[in-house]
Amino acid sequence: MKYGIDCGHNATPDTGAVGIKQEDVLTLAVGSRVMAGLRSLGHEVVNCTPTKASSVGDSLRQRCQIANSEKVDVFVSIHFNAFNCKAYGTEVYAMSNSGKTLAKNVINEICSLGFFNRGVKDGSHLYVLKNTCMPAILVECCFVDSATDMNLLNADTMAAAIVKGLTGQCVATPAKSPDRAAKWQEFIDVLKAANIAYPQLKPAQLAQAILESGRGTSELFLEHNNPYGLKWRREMSEIAQNVSYKAHDGVDDYCKFQTLEDAVKGYWLFIGRKPYQGWEQYSSPEDYLKFIVGCGYCPDKAYANKVISILPEARKLLH
Ligand SMILES: [Zn+2]
Incomplete structure (x- = not known):
């Protein structure tokens, strides 16, 4: 025709x-x-x-x-x-x-x-x-x-x-495109149900994902189950593979997770590494975010405040 x-x-x-x-x-x-x-x-x-x-x-x-x-x-x-x-x-x-x-x-x-x-x-x-x-x-x-x-x-x-x-x-x-919204909701549900050592920090974990993945629309999230934009580090090999990915700041190696559950765990493995030693003493999401940014989590000094401004949305989603 x-x-x-x-x-x-x-x-x-x-x-x-x-x-x-x-x-x-x-x-x-x-x-x-x-x-x-x-x-x-x-x-x-x-x-x-x-x-x-x-x-x-x-x-x-x-x-x-x-x-x-x-x-x-x-x-x-x-x-x-x-x-x-x-x-x-x-x-x-x-x-x-x-x-x-x-x-x-x-x-x-x-x-x-x-x-x-x-x-x-x-x-x-x-x-x-x-x-x-x-x-x-x-x-x-x-x-x-x-x-x-x-x-x-x-x-x-x-x-x-x-x-x-x-x-x-x-x-x-393209794979998964019809299910974008469903996948983002699935991630929120997985995070909600996750049994983590410091549950009071969950809103910080979700607010970072909201910012980094553009509310679940980034390719890194959709294709590689990485809503945090976590870069690849050797210590991550127990839970993630590395994948080359072009983000706004150029091509770099990022973590690719098999499942969203792994992504939630992988985040804490990433934070458990040496640069962030001492994070456990911060029980409020705000203090915790300022601490990890101070340790070099993100070169953008405004990052902590950007994530903090999303905390209310994250708390609501986790409710
Ligand atoms: Zn027309």
């Missing part, structure tokens, strides 16, 4: 909606993944997004012209909605019956990710549907001004759902 994919807007003066995120950025993120996914399944793909336009009308005209002259079998225009910050969910527009069938398959796949199903709608007023000669759909993936939708959105899984809806075929998504 030959698919024409249109990443909505992205051709000034045709720019998309702006909410919590920018529609232009998201249609490109999802659209490029849809194209890659379709190609990985052996389909032919034509990118119908123009690079420049003299007006919004010209931008829309070019999209249809590319699809029509390339004789694509199916045209898919990718958009994001915006309304009043309260509306949320997915809607897909189509005109022809074959378009509506595709639209239904696509919306069902997207809504299986947890998005609210606003339904397949008649798109006979939409320029790109009216002016393309093949089955065509316009996908409003979700709302850029809805916190609910933006928290749920992941470009990889959104694109995979669109591809599945179009083709019935599954594309491989």
Whole structure:
């Protein structure tokens, strides 16, 4: 099959909606993944997004012209909605019956990710549907001004759902990406349940993880079970492997843990090393954090205060 994919807007003066995120950025993120996914399944793909336009009308005209002259079998225009910050969910527009069938398959796949199903709608007023000669759909993936939708959105899984809806075929998504939030919650639960020698310091341990892993979004956490950004030290070999990883301060060797339980234990093994001798005498998380930073835990002198400012959030999560 030959698919024409249109990443909505992205051709000034045709720019998309702006909410919590920018529609232009998201249609490109999802659209490029849809194209890659379709190609990985052996389909032919034509990118119908123009690079420049003299007006919004010209931008829309070019999209249809590319699809029509390339004789694509199916045209898919990718958009994001915006309304009043309260509306949320997915809607897909189509005109022809074959378009509506595709639209239904696509919306069902997207809504299986947890998005609210606003339904397949008649798109006979939409320029790109009216002016393309093949089955065509316009996908409003979700709302850029809805916190609910933006928290749920992941470009990889959104694109995979669109591809599945179009083709019935599954594309491989990067490992674990659909489970990010679940993995972070799992880590919090593991830490909560962990039996550690100085439980009053748990909030410090979690606050450091919140800061270092970006609330469970870092690759080091997702791929290597290391929410603390713990660098590799020889003494860690009893519980961790070393892995080369590029962080904000360059490439270095970091700890890779088999399990999240090991990560929790590994943290205390790391702190039990010589540079931090004497940490046991600090029973408040604040004093403990100042102490380890004083011992060289982090070159950023503001690190202790940054972590201390996250302690309330950590305490709440551990409650
Ligand atoms: Zn749009």
